[in-house]
Each structure stands twice: as C-alpha cells, then as structure tokens.
Amino acid sequence: MGAQLVVEDVNLHFGGVKVLEEVSFTAEADQILGLVGPNGAGKTSLFNCVSGHYRPSSGSIAIAGTEVLGSPPATLARHGLARTFQHPALQLHATVLENVLLGAHSRLPGGPVEWSLRWPRTVRAEKAVREEAMELLDSHGLAWAASVRADELSHGLHKGVELCRALLMKPRLLLLDEPAAGLPHSEVEQLIETVRSIRERDITIVVVEHNMGLISALTDRVVVLDHGRKLMEGSASEAQADPRVIEAYLGKDAVDDAA
Numbered sequence: 001m002g003a004q005l006v007v008e009d010v011n012l013h014f015g016g017v018k019v020l021e022e023v024s025f026t027a028e029a030d031q032i033l034g035l036v037g038p039n040g041a042g043k044t045s046l047f048n049c050v051s052g053h054y055r056p057s058s059g060s061i062a063i064a065g066t067e068v069l070g071s072p073p074a075t076l077a078r079h080g081l082a083r084t085f086q087h088p089a090l091q092l093h094a095t096v097l098e099n100v101l102l103g104a105h106s107r108l109p110g111g112p113v114e115w116s117l118r119w120p121r122t123v124r125a126e127k128a129v130r131e132e133a134m135e136l137l138d139s140h141g142l143a144w145a146a147s148v149r150a151d152e153l154s155h156g157l158h159k160g161v162e163l164c165r166a167l168l169m170k171p172r173l174l175l176l177d178e179p180a181a182g183l184p185h186s187e188v189e190q191l192i193e194t195v196r197s198i199r200e201r202d203i204t205i206v207v208v209e210h211n212m213g214l215i216s217a218l219t220d221r222v223v224v225l226d227h228g229r230k231l232m233e234g235s236a237s238e239a240q241a242d243p244r245v246i247e248a249y250l251g252k253d254a255v256d257d258a259a
C-alpha cells in the first residue's frame, strides 16, 4: 500500500537552538509507528512540524505522496491528517459535543458563507455529522457527557473527547501525543484496544508515548529520538535492548551496569 507519512531530513531551529536535526522516517500505511525518546527529545516538535503548527527550517514532509511542508493545519486536515495534543486544548466553556464537532469543519460541504446561510445541504450535512459525533462519544463511553461543559471533566476525559474530535475528521493519518499520560493503569488496556480498533479502519497511526507497555503492545516499529536526532529505529523490543536507547533514558552508568 506504500508509505503514508514520509519525513526526510527535517531540521527545526528556534533562534540558535536546534530542536530537530536531519530527522527522517517513514510511517507505512495501516501501521502503528511509535515515536519515543526522553523528555525534550523533540517528539512533540516533530508532530508540530507534521501538523503544520511549526514550520521546519528545511526538509520534506509528504503525506500519501503529497509534499505538505509549510501547509497550514486546516489544509492538512484535507490531506487526511488529524492529531491529538499532549495537553488537550478544549474550548472549556463549550460542551463536549460542541468540542467534538469542531473536528467536522473540514468535512462540511461549501465554505463559511454557505454555512452561515444555512442552506438545506449544509443543514443535512450538519445533522449527519452530529449523529456521527454522538456515535463516536458513545463508542468511547462518553455519550453521557455530550451536553456537559468541558471544564467539568477530568484531564483523562479531555483526552477521550479530543480523540473523538480527531476521529470525526475521518483521518487517514492520526498523530497521538501521549494518549496514556494521566490515565489510571486500569484505563490503559482500554486505550490499547481503542487504538487497535482505529488501525483496523485503515488509519495509519503515529503515537508518542512514555508508557513502554503501550508502545510494546501496539506498535509495529518505533523511532527513537534523542536531543532532536534519530537515535535508532526498529521493533519496540530492539529499542528497549539497545544500549544507545538505555543510555539516552538512564545515562551512561546504566549501560555500564547492564554490561
């Protein structure tokens, strides 16, 4: 089926600070790729480059064969990209359902003028999307919260709402930034099942996560970043056994102790 996301030689600098250096990797279609590395390695920055929130200094980013580097997030949604954020940024005074519906703009026919005129096809499309949003909330155990204001929900539930918002965009490529962070252990198993079921819908997934249990259970391959550079790439078990990775996480002493 070919590559869904190809990142080549991406560099990202803020002033004199190099955040990403010559990062290259490929996420194959319908696979789950893990992106791991210590705090500050550049994982979220890399997601921000792919999703158009940051503009890399140089390099190439292609989604399903189309160069997208420099495209704004709204354009990327039309290329099939959706993401969740490490720190979910919901509209706190809006309801959960309204927050999920924010993911639907890229799917409504016409543009803002037509939407505000409320033509019949707009009204029909809105109704269908609203029903889908309710189904998504239901399948994530959140139907009860549809009319609850976002600021009344816990951080863990915000992550679920954000995932529903991303899925309502009907993505082909989904970026998940630390979906398990803040979740109690008992809910991580459920999250693993949820992500597996998303992959079965022919969606390519790249997941950033510190929870190595989740990474081992879910990913086909992992890319390890450290100080903005790709350290290695392989299976989750290869990464966990790699002395370079152990050193990056735990320091050189840990590698010497293990030897």
Ligand SMILES: Nc1ncnc2c1ncn2[C@@H]1O[C@H](COP(=O)(O)OP(=O)(O)OP(=O)(O)O)[C@@H](O)[C@H]1O
Pocket (backbone or CB within 6 Å): 014, 017, 019, 037, 038, 039, 040, 041, 042, 043, 044, 045, 046, 086
């Ligand atoms: N907008 C920015 N301006 C300046 N520096 C930034 C900016 N965004 C990220 N950085 C820097 O880039 C580096 C990588 O940060 P990033 O958030 O990408 O790491 P991360 O791998 O996601 O870490 P964590 O696991 O803690 O989430 C950090 O040193 C951070 O301070």
Ligand SMILES: [Mg+2]
Pocket (backbone or CB within 6 Å): 043, 044, 045, 086
């Ligand atoms: Mg991060």
